[in-house]
Amino acid sequence: MQFHLNGFHTGDPKHHASAGEPANSDCLPDEVDVLIVGCGPAGLTLATQLSAFPDIKTRIVEQKDGAIRLGQADGIACRSMEMFNAFGFVDKVMKEACWINETVFWKPDETDRKNIMRHGRVQDTEDGLSELPHTVLNQARVHDFYLEQMRHSPSRLEPNYSRRVVDVQIDIEKANAVTLTSDDYPVTVTLERTDEAHRGEMETVRARYVVGCDGARSQVRKSLGRSLVGDSANQAWGVMDVLAVTDFPDIRMKATIHSANEGNILVIPREGGYLTRLYIELDKLNEDERVASRNITSDQLVAVAQRILHPYKLDVKEIAWWSVYEIGQRLCDKFDDVPLEAVGNRVPHVFIAGDACHTHSPKAGQGMNVSMRDTFNLGWKLASVLQGKASPAILDTYTTERQTVAKELIDFDRKFARMFSAPPKGSPEDKGDGVDPKEFQEYFVRQGRFTAGTAIQYYPSLISAEPIHQHLAAGLEIGTRFHSAPVVRLSDAKPMHLGHTVEADGRWRLFAFAGGGDPAAAESGLGGLCRFLDESPDSPVRKHTPPGDDIDSVFDLRAICQQDFRELSLDGFPQLLWPRKGRYGLHDYEKVFCPDLKNAQNIFDMRGIDREHGCLVIVRPDQHIANVLPLKAHDELAAFFERFMLEAK
Numbered sequence: 001m002q003f004h005l006n007g008f009h010t011g012d013p014k015h016h017a018s019a020g021e022p023a024n025s026d027c028l029p030d031e032v033d034v035l036i037v038g039c040g041p042a043g044l045t046l047a048t049q050l051s052a053f054p055d056i057k058t059r060i061v062e063q064k065d066g067a068i069r070l071g072q073a074d075g076i077a078c079r080s081m082e083m084f085n086a087f088g089f090v091d092k093v094m095k096e097a098c099w100i101n102e103t104v105f106w107k108p109d110e111t112d113r114k115n116i117m118r119h120g121r122v123q124d125t126e127d128g129l130s131e132l133p134h135t136v137l138n139q140a141r142v143h144d145f146y147l148e149q150m151r152h153s154p155s156r157l158e159p160n161y162s163r164r165v166v167d168v169q170i171d172i173e174k175a176n177a178v179t180l181t182s183d184d185y186p187v188t189v190t191l192e193r194t195d196e197a198h199r200g201e202m203e204t205v206r207a208r209y210v211v212g213c214d215g216a217r218s219q220v221r222k223s224l225g226r227s228l229v230g231d232s233a234n235q236a237w238g239v240m241d242v243l244a245v246t247d248f249p250d251i252r253m254k255a256t257i258h259s260a261n262e263g264n265i266l267v268i269p270r271e272g273g274y275l276t277r278l279y280i281e282l283d284k285l286n287e288d289e290r291v292a293s294r295n296i297t298s299d300q301l302v303a304v305a306q307r308i309l310h311p312y313k314l315d316v317k318e319i320a321w322w323s324v325y326e327i328g329q330r331l332c333d334k335f336d337d338v339p340l341e342a343v344g345n346r347v348p349h350v351f352i353a354g355d356a357c358h359t360h361s362p363k364a365g366q367g368m369n370v371s372m373r374d375t376f377n378l379g380w381k382l383a384s385v386l387q388g389k390a391s392p393a394i395l396d397t398y399t400t401e402r403q404t405v406a407k408e409l410i411d412f413d414r415k416f417a418r419m420f421s422a423p424p425k426g427s428p429e430d431k432g433d434g435v436d437p438k439e440f441q442e443y444f445v446r447q448g449r450f451t452a453g454t455a456i457q458y459y460p461s462l463i464s465a466e467p468i469h470q471h472l473a474a475g476l477e478i479g480t481r482f483h484s485a486p487v488v489r490l491s492d493a494k495p496m497h498l499g500h501t502v503e504a505d506g507r508w509r510l511f512a513f514a515g516g517g518d519p520a521a522a523e524s525g526l527g528g529l530c531r532f533l534d535e536s537p538d539s540p541v542r543k544h545t546p547p548g549d550d551i552d553s554v555f556d557l558r559a560i561c562q563q564d565f566r567e568l569s570l571d572g573f574p575q576l577l578w579p580r581k582g583r584y585g586l587h588d589y590e591k592v593f594c595p596d597l598k599n600a601q602n603i604f605d606m607r608g609i610d611r612e613h614g615c616l617v618i619v620r621p622d623q624h625i626a627n628v629l630p631l632k633a634h635d636e637l638a639a640f641f642e643r644f645m646l647e648a649k
Contacts, residue, residue, distance in 0.1 A: 001088070002590065005582040014088060015152040019054035022156035028059055028163075028203050031185050033386050035207040036060040037220050039159050041073065041139065042354030042371040043213035044146035048087060049379035049504050051153035056386050058155065059205070061163040063214070065195060067147060070321045071139020072239075073368035074268065074277060075100075078130035079453025079481060080369045083376055086504040086623065089145040090132065097135035098271045100124045103444065104250045107424055107437040108260040115311045116259055120441045124254060125452050128606075131484055131497055134452060137271050139368055162195035163203070168210060168223035168350065170337055175349050180208060186349045209382055211351045213375065216330075218356035224337050226352070228359060230330030230410070236282040236294065237361075238301040241320040243274055248312040251276055256420065256444075258437060260429055262307040264420060275320065280305050281421060282324070298322045329410040332357040335374075335399040347392040348399075351378060358406035360413040369453055370409055374402050376504075380621035383506045389544065389554060391644045394463055401458045412450055419443060454481060458624055462644050465618075465627035472615035473513070473628045474608030482509075482619045485603040486596040488565045491578075491589035495596055498603065499623070501558060506621050510557045512631060513604065515614030519561040520572040525614050525631030526559055530574035532634045533557065540641040546648040550581040554648075558591050562604060562611060565594040 003013035034050055036043045039062035050058040076084075076097065084090040103124050109115040125134050150157040167190040174186035185206035193201045212220025216228065244251075248267075255267040263281035270277055280301055282294075298319050306314045334340065335357045336348035354371030378398045384390035425434035449455035457479040460466050467478045476483060484499025502509055510533075514526045521527055533541045533555075545554045559577050561568060570578055570592060577591045595602040604611055616637065618627040629636055 005586060016154045018156055019154040023059060024156045024158040028160055028205050031206045032059050033057040033208045034382060035189055035205055035210045036213060037165055038062060038213035038215060040213055040215065040354060041142065041368045042375045044143055045372040046211055046375035046379045047157060048146045048149045050383060051150045051155045051157035052505060053383050054154040056383060058157060059160060061160045061191060063164045063194065065162050067143055068140045073139040074136045074270065076135045076137055077369045077451065077453040078125060078132055078134055080372055081132035081135065082130060082623065083372065085132065085500060086502055087149060089149060092145055093135060093137055096141065096271055097137035098269050100134040100136060100254050103254045105437060105441050106255060106257040108427065113260040116257055119437055122441065122445055125448055129449065129452055129454055136268055162193055163191045164194055165219040166190040166192050168220055170349060176346050209349050211353060212356050213353050214356055216355040216359050218352060220350065221332065221352045221356045224350060226332050226334065228330035228332055230328060236324060236326050238280040238282055238296060238322065238324045240278050240301055240322040241270060242276055242278060242316045243318040244276060245315040245317065246313060248309055257308060258424060259308045260427065263304060265305060265308050278305055296324045328359060329414050330359045331406055331410055335403055343396055348395050351398060353378065358410065360410055361417045366409055366451065370405065376622050377402055380506050388646055391646060394644050397461050397463055400461060405456055412447060463620065463626055465640060469628050469630060472610045472613060472630065473617055476607050476617050476625055476628065478625050478628055480625055481623050482625055483607065485606045486599065486601040487560060487593040487603055488596050489590060490565050490568055490592040490594055491570050493565055498560065498593060502619060502623050507554060507556045508621060509619040510555055511617040511619060512557065512559045513609045513614045514559060514561045515631065516612050519559065527574060529616065529631050530576045534576045538638045540638055540645065544641065544645045544648050551579045558593065560593045560603060563594060564597050
């Protein structure tokens with residue numbers, strides 16, 4: 001990370017100096033730019049991202065009286081870890097979390113079907129999928145890291161707890177306006193205080209944008225007249241976090257266990273070395289029956305788990321948390337307030353995210369992950385619009401991009417849940433719906449990229465280009481997340497990952513991969529690109545960077561050369577690649593990189609970069625690739641950003 005740009009300061013560099021009015025008062029203001037409802041993973045991801053912009057007036061409210069102590073979600077996919085890295089707290093998660101390295105598969109023992117036996121094991125995530133691991137950590141701790149980040153952000157944002165949303169009203173006339181004036185707040189939210197000291201008091205907040213991250217029973221969603229539509233599998237499951245003594249050998253592995261007649265279990269090792277989560281299959285529910293009517297107790301869950309694990313023993317010493325639930329997959333028809341027939345003619349001002357717009361079973365470990373990525377997708381778009389950098393038209397892409405992802409998740413979850421609950425194919429228990437245990441294992445492996453979150457691909461849109469020049473970077477597909485790779489920083493020979501330069505700061509990244517020859521030469525593709533960006537009146541850097549801001553405040557240009565770092569010198573490159581910034585005009589020396597040849601990890605080979613011509617890879621603020629262009633395609637570069645970026649004033 002970089003710091004001291006505008007002067008030397010002691011202390012933790014992650015603790016930013018306060019800027020503007022602190023957003024941590026007990027009373028809500030009358031007017032805000034963004035009001036976030038709900039302090040779950042989706043809400044806190046959005047609040048943390050927006051807290052970095054003190055010029056955006058953000059508040060987050062929560063019906064509970066404080067931060068959660070125990071969270072239902074625990075699995076953190078590789079893609080979410082990459083996102084945490086952009087926020088700056090992935091190291092804390094990696095140190096505290098349990099790493100999931102292998103998955104083992106158990107089935108009934110053919111010689112004695114009352115027992116279970118191990119029949120397979122696989123590496124949990126394939127090599128090279130991500131430089132960061134799949135981990136497990138209590139959701140409450142993830143919340144803690146977000147809250148700490150918000151607390152030390154320039155805006156000093158903290159949640160306002162004990163607020164229940166009563167009503168959300170949209171002024172359609174203002175919402176239909178192409179741009180908002182300084183007095184336009186199209187959304188009015190009425191809240192009731194539920195804390196003892198102010199119980200029953202009502203508050204009214206006018207907002208430019210409202211984001212409902214308030215769960216499956218979302219009041220924000222209901223205010224839009226939208227509902228979750230789907231079905232239930234009529235299958236009850238229990239979940240427990242336990243401290244237990246057992247002779248089951250894979251208790252510290254992720255394990256799927258299929259018994260002959262007692263049901264199935266998914267074992268998830270938890271952080272700390274001793275805690276274990278058990279997802280336990282219970283009896284089928286009758287049609288229209290709810291799991292609450294069964295009055296299931298924790299003792300019953302333990303007894304079922306003990307029967308499934310036979311002949312292994314399970315002596316539960318303590319239950320940290322437990323619950324029962326029924327499997328269901330439900331999806332909202334749209335994730336914002338604009339009717340389908342009005343899309344393109346009206347700007348959305350109310351959004352829903354996370355469980356408010358999609359629900360599914362927890363066994364695939366996707367709930368928290370997909371919810372966080374919903375608002376990671378939305379946050380930078382809201383910031384760009386509110387700061388006058390981008391057209392409000394980009395807000396329509398939130399629903400189109402994230403609803404597609406949610407539908408893919410639900411389709412996957414429906415099949416995964418069915419296969420997990422099915423008896424082994426050909427067994428005495430198979431009534432025609434059995435699944436071959438080997439087939440289940442193969443399906444798990446095939447879907448590994450999806451569950452890791454790295455297979456998500458956004459389709460062409462206003463902010464995602466057609467793959468016309470994709471051949472120049474075959475391993476960096478447009479629409480997918482930017483797949484990092486090792487590099488060496490030229491200025492100080494530091495080995496690092498290129499993707500780790502992408503922070504959650506709302507900036508676009510321009511990764512210029514140099515072609516063959518001398519990258520610093522004036523006639524090179526890289527040299528020509530730098531001249532265009534620095535001097536041309538059509539340059540997006542010149543057109544869209546506010547006067548007086550640092551040259552990389554909107555577009556962060558980075559160069560990756562093919563030579564060993566010892567063959568190049570930073571002062572031979574154009575000034576744009578070691579620009580002067582901040583109040584002292586200090587040089588930024590961290591813009592040029594070389595392959596990691598010492599460890600035989602050449603980013604050009606790993607990501608299929610055209611060595612002769614090189615290319616420009618444009619990466620969105622949410623780390624997804626927006627375009628791949630030739631280095632000399634200056635007109636195409638300008639035209640791409642012209643579609644949605646506004647000229648700086």
